[in-house]
Amino acid sequence: MNKLHITLLLFSTVLFSCSDPVVSGPAREQRSLDHHWRFYPGDVSDAHQKDFDDSTWRMLDLPHDWSIEGAYDKNNPAGIAGAFLPTGIGWYRKAIDYQPEWDNRRVAILFDGVYMNSTVYINGKVLGTRPYGYIGFQYDLTDYLVPGKNVIAVKVDHSKAPSGRWYTGSGIYRHVNLLVTGQLHLSRHGVQVQSELERLDLATVRITSTLENHSSGPGSVVLHQILRDKEGRVVHEQRSEKTAIDREEVVDQQFTLEDPLLWSAESPENRYVLETRVLDGRENVIDEVSNVIGFRKIEVSAEKGLLVNGKKTIIKGMCMHHDAGPVGAAVPEDVLRRRLELLKQMGCNAIRTTHNPFAPEFYRMCDEMGFYVMDEAFDGWEVAKAEHDYGNYFEEWWQQDLTEFIKRDMNHPSVIFWSIGNEVRGFTDKRQHELVGFIERLDPTRPVTQGEGSEGTAIGIAGMNGHGEMKGAIADFHRKHPGKPIIGTEITHTYQTRGVYRTRTSYRRRDFPAPWEQGQSFDGLKDKIYLIPDLSEKEVFPESGLPYQSSYDNSIVRMGIRDYWRETKDKPYFLGAFRWTAFDYLGESFGWPARTAPFGIMDLCGFPTDNYYLYQSIWSDKPMVHLLPHWTHPGKENVKIPVVVYTNTGGAELFLNGKSLGRKMLKEDELQLVWQVPYQPGELKVVARTDAGKEITKSYKTAGTPAAVKISTDRTGLSYKEGDVAHLEITIVDDKGTEVPQANRKLHIEVSGGGRCLGLENGDILDHTPHQSPYRKTFNGKLLALVGADDTAQDIGITVSGEGLAPARLTLEKLD
Structure with a gap:
């Protein structure tokens, strides 16, 4: 093609309700069933029976992920893939009262996602079982309902693990709704x-x-x-x-x-x-x-690339997994929206749903906020990639699940590509044609691709993962297939840890090899990857050890961020790329004690690393400037520290304690400015100027001893009915209010009144503190707390305290 x-x-x-003069009730009514379910973590033989006594079970609201509530343990069967968190079997039960207006109506229950192997019952009768944990389904309850109380029971069997190559979560982790319609x-x-x-x-x-x-x-x-x-x-x-x-x-x-x-x-x-x-x-x-x-x-064409409404468009994309730090897979809509807003502010215009369908609200937000979506159905196919993953069910279920996936998402303007898989093991051209043909019968309007599937002939766009980062790989493929457009389904891979810096370049195979790279020579790779010059002859920050990674653009697999942009932005046949990844995600680390490998340009909290601003300087048209590292380095007086500036204004001037260190202009494709600055405490400041003469600045002051806690929030009030969530950014500051960037202090969080803490996260990939604990240390000065409302009418009080620190207090208004 x-x-x-x-x-x-x-x-x-x-969906919305409309008055109907013929039937008793609205023409179509959809209401949430998220509130007040009973949950038990374990298997109970008769829990599906209507009269089973569940009064001692825990009461909770959906969405719910029981894995994220558990303890990190290297012996948990999910292992590296599942971030060493527990899995198992869980039961959910909810009673609903029959309503008179349901007479001569159809009543259905809609699940947006249950992970995994869910079996649903109504009044002891089985409605069905669905193995795939990432797609929604619906059951008709009408013929099983009785006057009075009706009991829905759901068994979630995630006892066999690992069931994925990354953290999956466990439970009814997406929304549940009740739908009432007429007979026609x-x-x-x-x-x-x-x-x-x-x-x-x-x-x-x-x-x-x-x-x-x-x-x-x-x-x-x-x-x-x-x-x-x-x-x-x-x-x-x-x-x-x-x-x-x-x-x-x-x-x-x-x-x-x-x-x-x-x-x-x-x-x-x-x-x-x-x-x-x-x-x-x-x-x-x-x-x-x-x-x-x-x-x-x-x-889409190899001659012109991607045109949107006739305009040349480059995909400036990010890959995302479905989890979100301290809430795991049960992601509140406010948390998802905040993450998408951060991507939008960075200049990102596209998201790849790796490697499975996302929740329905994700696509609505992408329509509303303006993201192009590569919608991915599966990770692998009939060959399991994790021992107990969907590959064991693929042959029986793929047509039903793929039909639901396409029909659910094909009406979204944000979805512009389908992806049928990622690095699929042992796939054949015949099977690829079978899946592509199946999709095209349902939706002939969109191109279909596959991550690392360019060896097949069925896909209309060649998807390239890591091998596309090798020198000349994209151009070589184009020479062999001049009529096929190419997209970077995973380009590029780099590592970074917020607040950590190393001035000598790190290469994965040489310095921190993945398990599959153990024993492989780096010498044979050097001519094939994009080497990055060291920022200093001797390491300036030797105290910053692995597995933490450098937030300069110098900790790579095959290609850094700047080389990605230089090599891909001007190729007409190359549509753009989806970086691996937007956010750190749980699982898929190199082994205990790490909970993840820090691929994300934002950490598990959603706090940006410095590389976030490098992408912003490349992708965003809004004038910006950023500098790194921070300027609190006791014991390094007079040591030359590489100071890097990212800007899209063409140049910048650097100042230390009010004295100019010179103005530098960006050369073509340089993408960063570097000064070698002998360290002296004080204020480091960068000034950039727009074409209109407006000054944009960024500065750091040297911090003193930790003295107090500071809280900032994105909300002043919370509603229980709306499922609101407040993001509390908690920072350690000195007696002048300056952030202490290296502070790692244990803090206690108390939430009183009408609220509850949904989870704590600090971004430290080695921290195994349970997310539901009322305490956690800061990591490099910061901690995230997510707070939601309960069903009482009280305002919400929050106190954060730590030994030797002045506490911080905050009140959120209860809006219900």
Whole structure:
């Protein structure tokens, strides 16, 4: 395939209630079932029975991940992959009361994700089992419900570990909802929309709606659709009549729209709303679904690269795993949104969901905030990569899970690529064609790729992981396959630890080899990778030992960040790359006692390392300047310290204690400025100037002895109903309020009133303190606390204290 030309209109589904004069209750009602489940960590033979006594079980809210609540132990069976956290079997139970308005209605339960091997029961009757932990599913409860109390029970069997190559979590770790509809209603993912934009000012829109009829006889309906722009104005309206609907019926519709506003990562506000109403013969609404709309035109070719709405676009992407530090896999929406905001501020425009489907709210946020998504279905296929992973179930389940995955996500404008796997072991060209063909029958509008799958002939875009970081690898592939565009599915890999610096370059194979690199010679690799000059002849920071890594751009596998940009930004056939990774993630370390390998440019807390700002200087158009390292280095007086500055303004001037150390200009593709500065305590300051003459500064002051605790928060109040989460950034400061960047002090966190601490994290990959403990040390001066609200009406009090430190106190208003 020499050219991929995709023109799309895509929708993300939002459900809401609508008054119905015929039936008792709304036409379609979806409500959360997240609150007040009973949980037991272990197997109980009769826990599925309706009358089982669960009164002694723990009460909790979903989403929930029991692994992250456990103790780190090198003997836990999940091992390196699972960050040495526990797995096992867990049971959840919840009672719901039958509602009179459910009479002659359909009632279903929707799970967004359960890890893994979940079996769901209602009143002792089994509804089904799903092995894959990363995709949602739905069960119809209608025929099992009885007047009065009904009991839902869920067994989660994660007893066989490791079940993945990274931390997976355990439990009902995503949202659960109850859905009530009429007997005749739109099916699950029942409105699918595509369009063709032959010109940017004209869209041909095709809508496929699927109706289900559970009534005793055939029905007759009118499908009424209204398209509204972002101001709420009606821009199109249409009706289609359908008679004699049996069990399932598909309705196809088509219309054209002139001058649509075009969605992109730069213009995510250009969204519409499509209202789909199902009307009976008397014009009564019997079902209704609302969809958020994004029109966009995507073109992919080896000649021009990626064009979005006719504009040349480079993927400035990040790979992400689904966990988030102290909350593990059960990620509150506020935590996810904060992480995406940090990526947006950095200049990132794309995310690869490695290596599995994410939660539905992730895609809604990407639509809203403006990210292009490479949506990945699986890690491997029929050959297991971890002993107990999905490969053991793939042959039986892949078609059902892939169907759910594509239909769930294909309406999102943010999703522009499908990925069918990553570094798939033993894959065949035949199997690759089978998966690609299956996807194209469901969604022929998007290109399909595969991480490290370029040996196959079925994929339209060649995905390159680590081998693409070797010198000349991308260009060599292009010479052999000149008509196939290339994307970096994992480029590049570097290591960094917040607040840690080394001035001599580190190479993984030579200095900290991975288990599979043990005994391999570095000499044979030197000519194939991008060597980085040392910043000093003698190591300036010998006290910063492994496994902590340097936050200069000089701790690499094959290629540093600056070399990635130099080598890829001007290749027309190269669409861009997804860096490994955005955030540190649990698991996949090189062994105990490390909980992770620090690939992330943000740590387990979500605190940026210095390399975050290097990417920002390359990717962002907003003027910025950053310098490193910090300026508290007792005992290094008069030692020359390499001071590095990242900026996108073209140059900068450095000052020490008010004296200029000179102004330097960035040379072409240099991407950093370096001064060798003899250390003296005081203030180190950099000044950059924009073309308009505006000054941008960054400075550090030498800190004294730790004296106090400081708290900053992103919220002043919390709502229990909304599931709000406050991020508390806790910092050790001296008596003048200056951050002490090397302080590692044990702190105690007390949350009183109407709140609860969801978890603590410091970013130290060797710290095994349980996340639910009320104490944790700071790491290089900082600690993160996540605080949520409970179901009481009290304001939330927070006190952070430590021996020899003035405590900090904060009050958050209760908003419910």
